[in-house]
Amino acid sequence: MAPTTSTDERRYELLILDGMVVDGSGAPGHAAAVGVTREFTGASGRIVVLTNPAAIDDAIGRAARLLHARGKVVAPGFIDLHSHSGLMILAEPRHEPKVRQGVTTEVIGIDGLSYAPIADPGRLAELVEMNAGLDGHPDLACDWDSVATYLDRFDRGMGVNIAFLVGNSALRLGTSGWDERDPTAAEMASMRAVLRESMEEGAYGISSGLDYPPGAYASTAELADLASVAAKLGGFYHSHVRYTLGDRFLDPFREAIDIGRRSGSPSHITHFYHRATFPGTPDQMLALVDDARAEGLDVTFDAYPYEWASTRLLITLPPWVQAGGPGPTKERLADRALRGRIRDELQARGALYAGAGGIADIRLGYFARAENLAYEGRTLGDVGRERGGDLVDVLCDLLLSEGLRLNQVTPGPNLPGIRRFYEHPVSMVGTDSTFIGTKPSPRSYGSYPRILGQLVRDEALLTLETAVAKMTSMPAARLGLRDRGRIADGLVADLVVFDPATVRSNATYDDPRRFPDGIEQVIVNGTLVVDGGAHTGALPGRALRRGRD
Numbered sequence: 001m002a003p004t005t006s007t008d009e010r011r012y013e014l015l016i017l018d019g020m021v022v023d024g025s026g027a028p029g030h031a032a033a034v035g036v037t038r039e040f041t042g043a044s045g046r047i048v049v050l051t052n053p054a055a056i057d058d059a060i061g062r063a064a065r066l067l068h069a070r071g072k073v074v075a076p077g078f079i080d081l082h083s084h085s086g087l088m089i090l091a092e093p094r095h096e097p098k099v100r101q102g103v104t105t106e107v108i109g110i111d112g113l114s115y116a117p118i119a120d121p122g123r124l125a126e127l128v129e130m131n132a133g134l135d136g137h138p139d140l141a142c143d144w145d146s147v148a149t150y151l152d153r154f155d156r157g158m159g160v161n162i163a164f165l166v167g168n169s170a171l172r173l174g175t176s177g178w179d180e181r182d183p184t185a186a187e188m189a190s191m192r193a194v195l196r197e198s199m200e201e202g203a204y205g206i207s208s209g210l211d212y213p214p215g216a217y218a219s220t221a222e223l224a225d226l227a228s229v230a231a232k233l234g235g236f237y238h239s240h241v242r243y244t245l246g247d248r249f250l251d252p253f254r255e256a257i258d259i260g261r262r263s264g265s266p267s268h269i270t271h272f273y274h275r276a277t278f279p280g281t282p283d284q285m286l287a288l289v290d291d292a293r294a295e296g297l298d299v300t301f302d303a304y305p306y307e308w309a310s311t312r313l314l315i316t317l318p319p320w321v322q323a324g325g326p327g328p329t330k331e332r333l334a335d336r337a338l339r340g341r342i343r344d345e346l347q348a349r350g351a352l353y354a355g356a357g358g359i360a361d362i363r364l365g366y367f368a369r370a371e372n373l374a375y376e377g378r379t380l381g382d383v384g385r386e387r388g389g390d391l392v393d394v395l396c397d398l399l400l401s402e403g404l405r406l407n408q409v410t411p412g413p414n415l416p417g418i419r420r421f422y423e424h425p426v427s428m429v430g431t432d433s434t435f436i437g438t439k440p441s442p443r444s445y446g447s448y449p450r451i452l453g454q455l456v457r458d459e460a461l462l463t464l465e466t467a468v469a470k471m472t473s474m475p476a477a478r479l480g481l482r483d484r485g486r487i488a489d490g491l492v493a494d495l496v497v498f499d500p501a502t503v504r505s506n507a508t509y510d511d512p513r514r515f516p517d518g519i520e521q522v523i524v525n526g527t528l529v530v531d532g533g534a535h536t537g538a539l540p541g542r543a544l545r546r547g548r549d
Contacts, residue, residue, distance in 0.1 A: 045526010365437025
């Protein structure tokens, strides 16, 4: 057996000098050198922190590259708790909108809309079609049938790492299909078994999207039953809440907390936000979290820092329109008699999903047909005026013309609420990023730089150390990642180097596909993916697996 390599003989692929290390723990930043070496167990580059001047001088002579970071911050790579890249990253693996923000790991399979485990290829194709306005419809062979085979696809070269959640819609598609009903006892047993197997194959928990059929048809009891399975295997419950429930303000969040209470699972509420149209305040929402935690429940949440929401245009329609999957949905959209019912229900529902201006303010995107391309990035109201039709008719006709694939961008969280949420000690960052259409929400390109530049530097809302912890160690702990999210000896070298004086988002509502300033180097699994603010072409990312990462 070869002798163990001593610390004095260690070789470094990269040695970052003179930067301020903000290690992700929330502790004050400190001066140190950070080395990246592969002379540990495993293929990923690992971190070595050097503070002794003599040790640093010695390491300089054994480094393949020196990176001088005077005036810069060296932080753990950012972990995004909510990303809609489950298909698009397979088609565009460089994943520049995210990695150029400093993201090194992101969570997919969110909103209940995971693309595994679905054994029936027909059902998988239906989900891809129904969800194309959110996750895209790239020219991609969807040739997997389980979590294991799906995760294998991410091991073939990605710009970032991914962590996977099992969506409750996927579980329903394998049992009760698109039906709007409670599962039978046998179907419930099947869902539990499939979820258990998926967790064993590397999933980190279960997600729900309670505005997206068929997962939207799940009862509180059904979700608690499934969350208990995930919890017993070390997973957690990640919820896009049921915004149509009860008072449509606090009741959706009460349900998410109650699912954690009943199941014994940690409960994580994703894209926690407050709209100006809500009947109460952000503090009332935070009080629910505080009361649950005082009760002893493990409740956390994430938020994104932009005022613009985005999802598939289909969410605007009542759930009954979408029952049965894409075929029946198209039949209902084409039924002129049913459009009157849709119109009445949208009027009764008011500003939900659209903002104060109603559906006229919805910005449309991801058109494919030549005759519709001129509508890209324009509002439904604008398109309706041009076409001269009732807006519900225009909406239905466009969805039919485009095979349901349209995306929408709408007014979303208000900035005062965003600030209040980020001040809360258990808040984290999730971008809810989408990668389709010419004008996605700017959150897809600018979330992390906006926090670091606007909320930390310009407004002093958060300390730099607190903000970095919300982006790194806290989401790593929520997921159960043992060797990421901090800068410490032996941990995986997922790192970001940024200039705290210049970092900022350039993404706006009108020009959202702009990369940020100040994110200078991004290192994934020990390999430089962004260098000097530009993508290197390297694809060292892979699928992370619960219990093994």
